[in-house]
Amino acid sequence: MSSDLPDSPEVSADAARVEHVRVEDEMEQSYIDYAMSVIAGRALPDVRDGLKPVHRRILYAMHEMGVSSGSSHRKSSSIVGETMGDYHPHGDSAIYDTLVRMAQDFSMRYPLVDGQGNFGSMDGDPAAAMRYTEARMAPVAEELLEDLEKDTVDFGANYDDRLEEPEVLPAAFPNLLVNGSSGIAVGMSTNIPPHNLGEVIDATVHLIDNPDAEVTDLMEYVKGPDFPTGANIVGKNAIHSAYATGRGRLTVRADYEIDEMESGRPRIVITEIPFQENKARMVERIADDVNEGIIEGVSDLRDESDRDGVRIVIECKRGANVDVVENQLLDHHLESTFGVINLALVDGEPRVLTLKETLEEYVAHRKEVVRRRSEYDLAEAEDRAHILEGRLRALENVDDVVDLIQDSADRDEAKAALEESFDFSTEQAQHIVRMQLGSLTSMEAAEIEDEYEDVQAEIERLETILDDESELLGVIKDELRAIKEEYDDDRRTSIVEDDGTVTREDLIPEEECLVVVTEDDYIKRMPADRFDAQHRGGKGIIGADPKEGDRVSTVFRANTHDYLLAFTNHGQVYRLKTYEIPEMSRTARGKSAVNLIDFDDGEEITAVVNTDEFDDDEYVTMATRDGYVKRTCSSAFENVLSTGIIAAKLEDGDELVDAVVTDGDSDLVIATEDGMTIRFDESEVREMGRTARGVRGIDLQDGDSVAGIVATDEHDDRALLTVTERGYGKRTPLSEYRTQSRYGKGLIDIKTGDRNGSVTAANTVADDDHVIVMSAAGQIMRCPVEDVSTVGRNTMGVTIMDVAVDDTVASVDVIPGTVIEDS
Structure with missing residues (x-):
């Protein structure tokens, strides 16, 4: 019926607005608009x-x-x-x-x-x-x-x-790589793994300095993803592929260890799980596979995790092959795949980026940010300089300015008069009429001049940044390094070779460090170069902050890649990799050593020996507090269990106090707390097994006990450094200590008493060495050995460290001059 109606103006106008489109074209365009909205605005x-x-x-x-x-x-x-x-x-x-x-x-x-x-x-x-x-x-x-x-x-x-x-x-830092990202858009997805902030910043700085650097060069700094849950990435090739192409598949493996229970049965303890893995669901799946017989040989499964970390214990049956159980767990539960898709928006468009391209885009962004910030700060500084110039000119003509303002009817008239009479700008005139009388003093004038000079210097700096790209890039690098200094931490995720061998050493830089242990078994390490050398007699600086009632017991030097034998006062020895000790700040208390060394009550480290120093036919020579000495072949310490092994059998009430590496032809020098020393030929102490007690080394006077032992020979031109608990010490040439027979009373080395206190430690030193002294309260001091006077035996010594009245020297170690030169 409507088709028979005559045309009307209204109908014609509505019809003119109708557009004829193909349905498939409209659907396609609408879907593209929706997809781009999700891609750019959400995912x-x-x-x-x-x-x-x-x-x-x-x-x-x-x-x-x-x-x-x-x-x-x-x-x-x-x-x-x-x-x-x-x-x-x-x-x-x-x-x-x-x-x-x-x-x-x-x-x-x-x-x-x-x-x-x-x-x-x-x-x-x-x-x-x-x-x-x-x-x-x-x-x-x-x-x-x-x-x-x-x-x-x-x-x-x-x-x-x-x-x-x-x-x-x-x-201010490359957050895309540092925290990663994941998301599903329309027709595409992104899955960027997180990384260690310090590594990413180091790579960014390297790229700024070397724009032609390749992905392989950047991987010298960015070792691989660093997941918040730790675990291990299997193989380096997959990491390189992901960084070089923007896509890759990484195999992430849980971190675990295999040990024995007291019953002798093996167990697998999982301490880190793959990123984004649901721990409870993983434990449930393992339990289901055990119940269904898919995993055989498991007697118990417990989740002992707490706020301190993950701990899943899988106990094996007696007689079960732990290697088979391990492989079954790896095949089904302990490994997952992380698919890397480094897709991000670049100028509003999605792009898959390589590691280098990602960092290049970030650097370009920071260049724009720093440029715009510098322009903003420059405009602010120029505005301030303009005002200060007006104030200075007003002070130069203060009498005329004051008279002119007084003669003006109101503030607007005063501003107009100032602009006309002194050629002030509107902003300057407005500021001058608001000045208080107190700002006309000579002191205020001097402050204005100083501020004007500072503002001019800031203007010059900002103009340099805007005119010279190298200066601008320098600002970016400095700010990145400051971020790293503030927030950098240790890598959590390790790289594991395809055969399952952890190559954690590849991720840990070789550096000299100091390890601090307290009586309550808190332990930490700190870079040795964090402590600058001071002249003797200083108080030192804070090196640890023990909790109330705790005291520092030991400080020793080591390289992060060293394997160490840690001997305790109970005669036990534990094997320790230095980098496994957590690195912490000077003022940190440290972390409980229970995960590294399973100490008994009252047990503490009294001596540390570097196994890298072992050669064939070398010995570990130990001394006890009651004067016993024993010598054991170094090969006896090749296989040290995680729970430790016996290093020496001790009499009731006796303790192991020191241990040194000897070659069979050395002389041994024993120092006591009352300041006595004895030197005798090492051959007087026969080689013994680990469980032997040893032989008498020195005839101690009543109330005296051994403080330490050192090894030397007749050609040794070094000195014996003796340090007492009150911070006094001295150097004496080793040649002044004549050789005697074992088990003599010895010679007087240093005078003890109320001023010096007992002897804490004795070490052999060369002129170019540095000595590290640490007090029980946590003060630490590094001092060149040459600052300590060389004197004869039977003297008082000089102040090495100014120890507080309620504090004492707890431990002493030496940094060899060769190490100082290398660093």
């Missing part, structure tokens, strides 16, 4: 700051709310509400899930949110509701927003054109 991170929009908006909302790392925690519901209401109108559950992940230390290598409350677990437990948890920015997250207010990045309108939000964050 993929930006290569510049490594964040997806929801992550960026949460951090920016917290920034606007003032919820920084220095503020109190804020309810998560408040943060989610602000984010959703102002920037991300996509539902509170999606925002809260993102906030939770940014707070999980098992999901993020460097969490961007500091959470308080239940934020889930590795067992897949969900976080508490947002009304129960609280959050604030983590310090490292603030580095992503640093200088945001200085026009360093572009801003765009939020979803309702009411506010503005940053399109990208300044990102």
Whole structure:
């Protein structure tokens, strides 16, 4: 019927607006628009700051709310509400899930949110509701927003054109690689593994200095992904392929060890699991396979994990082949595959990037950020300089300026008169009329001149940065190094060869370090070069902060790649790899040594021997507190169990106090706490087995005990350094200690008494060595040996370390001059 109606103007106008399109074309274009919206606005991170929009908006909302790392925690519901209401109108559950992940230390290598409350677990437990948890920015997250207010990045309108939000964050470190990212878009996905911040920054600095560097060169710094849950990556070829092409498949293997229980049955203890693995589900699957007979030989399975870390114990049946059980676990449960897809947005478009391309895009971003920040700071500095110039000129003509202002009817007339009479700009005149009389003093004038000079210097610096790209790149490198200094930590994920051998050494730099052990079995290591040499007589600096009631018992020098034999006062010996000791700051207490050395109550390290020093036909010579000496072939210590083995059988009440490596032709020098020494030929002590007690080395006076033992020979031109508990010491040429027969009373070495206290340690030293002295309270001092006077026997010595009244010297070690030259 409608077709019979006459045409009307209204019908014709509506018909003119109708467009005829093909359905397939409309569907295709609509789908492309939807896909690009998901790709660019939801699922993929930006290569510049490594964040997806929801992550960026949460951090920016917290920034606007003032919820920084220095503020109190804020309810998560408040943060989610602000984010959703102002920037991300996509539902509170999606925002809260993102906030939770940014707070999980098992999901993020460097969490961007500091959470308080239940934020889930590795067992897949969900976080508490947002009304129960609280959050604030983590310090490292603030580095992503640093200088945001200085026009360093572009801003765009939020979803309702009411506010503005940053399109990208300044990102003071390469967050895309450091924290990684994962997401599924339309027709593509990304899966970028996390990395160690220090390694990524080192690679970035190297690329800035060497723009032609290849992926292989960058892999000298970035060894591979570094997952927050640790574990091991199997094989280096897969890592290289992922970095060179942007795609790869990494095999990630749990970290575990095989040991024996007291019953003699073997067990497998898992301490780290692959990234993104659900621990509880993994334990359940292992239990199901054991019950179904797929894994044979398992008698018990327990999850002993706690807040300190993962610990899954798998006990084997008596007579079971632990190698078979291990292989079955590896085949089914202890290995997973991490598919690397290094896909990110570059100029708004998704691209698969190599390691080098990722870092190049980040460097380009930082160049833009630093350039814009410098322009902003320069404009601010020039504005301030302009005002200061006006103030200085006003002070030069202070009488005329004051008279002119007094003669003016109001402030506007005064400003106009100043502009006309003295050629001030409007800004300068406005500032001058607001000056207080107190700013006309000579002191205020001097301060203005100083500030003007500082501002001019800042202007010159900023202009140099903007004019010279090398200066700009230098700023980027300095800021990256500062970030590394602040947030760098040890690598958690190791690289394992295809045969299963861990090559952790490849990831640990060789360096000299100091190891500190306390009486309560806290242990740590620190780089030796962290302690500059001081002149003798100083108080030293803090080297450890023992808890109340604890005291430092031992300090010794080692290389991070050394295998060490640690002898204890109970006569046990343990084998230890130096890099396994956690590296910590000077002021740190240390970590419990229970995972490295299973000490008994009251047991502590009294001597450390480097097994790298062993040659054929060498011996470990030990001395006890009661004066016994024994000599055991070094081959007896080749196989030291993780629980330790007996090094010497001790009489009741006796303790092992020292051990040295000897070659069979040495002289032995024993020093006692009361300042006596005896020197005798090593051959007077016959070779004995590990369980032997030894023979008498020195005839001790009543109340005296052995402090240490050293080895020397007749051609040794070194000196004997003796240090007492009150911090006094001396050097005496070894030639002054004549050779006697074993088990004599010896000679007087140093005078003890109220001033010096008892002898703490004796070491042989050369002129170019350095001595490390550490007190029981944790003060440490490094002093050149040449600062210690060379005197004869039977003298008082000089102050080496100024020890507090309630403190004593706990341990002494020596850094050889050859090591100092090499470092």
